[in-house]
Structure formats: structure tokens, C-alpha cells
Amino acid sequence: MGNCWGASIKAFQSQSSIRPSSTGMSKNNSNEGLQGSSGFSSSKEEVFPEGQILPTPNLRIFSFAELKTATWNFRTDVILGEGGFGKVYKGWIDEKTHGHVKSGSGKMIAVKKLNSESLQGLQEWQSEVNFLGRLSHPNLVKLLGYCWEDKNLLLAYEFMPKGSLENHLFRRSAAFQPLSWNIRLKIALGAARGLAFLHTSEKQVIYRDFKASNILLDLDYNAKISDFGLAKNGPSGEASHVTTRVMGTYGYAAPEYVATGHLYVKSDVYGFGVVLLEMLSGQRALDTNRPAGQVNLVDYAKLYLSERRKLLRLMDPRLEGQYPSNGAMQAAQLTLKCLAPEPKNRPSMKEVVETLEQIQAIKDRPTESRTNPVRPVHHPTSNGHQYHKHNRTPLHPKRNGINGGARAHQLPHPILR
Ligand SMILES: Nc1ncnc2c1ncn2[C@@H]1O[C@H](COP(=O)(O)OP(=O)(O)OP(=O)(O)O)[C@@H](O)[C@H]1O
């Protein structure tokens, strides 16, 4: 393990000017990769609304002590969430000096701390620094800096006050009120613009882990994509795909990728389609609490997307019928296209953005699904307090079905025929 760790660091050093810091030293003026150590560049988005790729990561190096203080010693009551990489904490730093501030004052940040047991942590951390440190776009979350001291690997991001789309769609609590149709569209459009930027940038980037938990929201529900741990540069030269070890999240990964390891730009479009389906239906991509045959959302819900009447049964009851029926139908058709089995039949993210803009312009009367005697598909009444750990990485193509069907006999009788 020790050897493996060292080898990875070496490989990373050869492609980046970032170096580990020695414990306790302040790195404010010794970082080759850092541009403008006086602070975070905050006006980039105003100057480059379409986004830009920086020649080198524009990041601040934090000392472990700084991030420890910022997060009140990684106190449990400032934990924002936890993923495969480790826990995410809320923190506070001084806006100008980025140093210590009195508790609860200053600029809020989010600090992701590598779990010491995480095996892929270093690689994901490197990828995050290399990609997110250089990519700048209004729909990508801002990586502010990082800490690398001994085996402590941390990342510091802009704080996203409304948390993840996943929480808003699936958590039941006062903090997460149902999202309206317009807000859902706004989020979908923001996230689509972020992906389109990655796909059309000069060094095409395949994101590889598009899912609701990786879409973060600011106070106005502007969506920003986070987590570039699995991102890859797109195919070079004549090639149409990259072959990689299959990594990603069950329920979101494209079928061709799971089956062959061939990763296309259009594999991200499939993941986008799954998130659109989650937004329309209010149901998780994968949920073993649903009836047998409905565990995988795409497998069963696709059948409901092509007909208006069927779609009514699928739509999220939390929308209370407050959406334009034509808009919903067009969004359903777009979802179907994104979920096309063949990557080449899926639209580009640029086309997805254009279609979503057209749907956003639709202002027809809401449907009357509330009063319609339609029989809805199974919608869980309360999954608010369930903690869904993502079944992420690596995906095994030959795995015998999701969850192996082991729980099927415990599930209620399916409503679908
Ligand atoms: N910049 C941020 N601002 C506010 N909350 C954040 C931020 N980054 C992450 N979070 C919160 O922390 C949670 C965990 O995020 P994390 O990316 O580590 O895991 P995940 O996306 O749930 O799973 P995975 O490890 O598969 O990506 C998120 O769901 C979100 O609620």
C-alpha cells in the first residue's frame, strides 16, 4: 500500500506542479501552481460567462491546521454530508487573508476530507485538483484550494447553501421543500450547460459521474456540477471513445460503458437522462425499497415517457400537477433520447441545452393531474430519513444484476404489469 501511494504521487507530480506540503507550514507564497496567492479570483465568471480553461490550477494551498480551525476541528455538527471520498464539512475563513476567523463569521467554505480507508482517494483527489482547478464556468462548482500534508488530503470548495439536488428531490424535511417545475427546469438547464461546456472545451472532458448528488445548488438554485474525481479527457485523434476501468454509480452509468468499458462523451448524456427522469418522477435512479421490477428507474419508467397519459402517472406527486403538460411531454421525449441504448442516437449536450431552453419558454396551463383519476406508479410516501449510500466504484460489468435481486422476494407486489 505504501509503495502504491508513493507511485501515484510520483505520477501526479509529473503532470502537475502541485507538491505535498510539509506538516504545519504555511504555503501562501511557495506554490508554483498557484496564481495570485493574495486570494481567490472571484470575478472570473463575470469576465468569462461562457467559461474558460486556465493554463495552470488557480488554487490556494491550505495548511491542515487552517482547515482544521476553519471547520472547528472537523466537528460533527458542521458535517454537510458524506460520500465515497470522505466527509464534507462546513467551514469559515477570512475572506481576504483566508486565515482563522471567529466562529461562524467570514466566508463559508465546504471542506472535503479524505477518509483514510478510501483506496481510490488519492487518484480522485488528483483528478479533482487537475480538472476543477483549471476549469472555470458558472455551472461548475469552484474549487478554492487544497491541502496535502503527509497523508492528509483535503479539498476546499465554495459553499453551496442549498446543498445537493439529491437532497431536494428525495429528502423529506422542512429544509427541503418540493421543487417547483420552473426550479427543476432551471437546475436541469444549469447542469446541462455545465456538461456542454466540458464536452465542447478544447480538451474534451468526459465527466463520468453525473448524478443528483453531484449537482449542487446556490441560494437561487443555480446548479453547479461538483466532483471531478472520475473525469477523463475525451478521445484523442480519430478515436471515438476511451477505454477505462468501469467506474461510476449504479443506476446512472450508461449501458455500453458498463458492458464494455468503452466510455463516450455520450455516456455522460445517458447519466443526464437518468437525472432528468429522477426530476420528472421524483424517484431515485436505484431504490431497493421499490417493488420488484421497479428497482432500476430507467428499466421500468422508460415505458411511461412516450405517452401523455402514462407520463401523468409517472410525474412526481410533489409537483401537485403544477407543470405545463406540453413542457412535461417535451421533457419526457428529451429524456428518452438521452437514454437511447446506442450512444450515437443520444443528443449532444448542446442540443440538450437548446431543447431545455425551448421547454423553459413553454407557459401553457398546468395539467389537471390532481383531479384526474389517473393511477400513479409506485411513489414512496416517505423515504426522508433513509440514508442512501451510493453504490459507487468500481462497477463490475459482469455483476449479476443490481443488488443481485437478493431482496426481490421481500418487496411488495409490483403495481406495473
Ligand atoms: N461545496 C459544497 N457545498 C455544500 N454542500 C456540499 C458541497 N460539497 C458537498 N456537499 C454536501 O456533501 C454531500 C456529500 O458530497 P460528496 O460529493 O462527498 O458525496 P456524494 O456526491 O453524495 O457521493 P459520491 O462520493 O459518490 O460523489 C453532498 O451530497 C452535499 O450535500
Ligand SMILES: [Mg+2]
Ligand atoms: Mg459527490
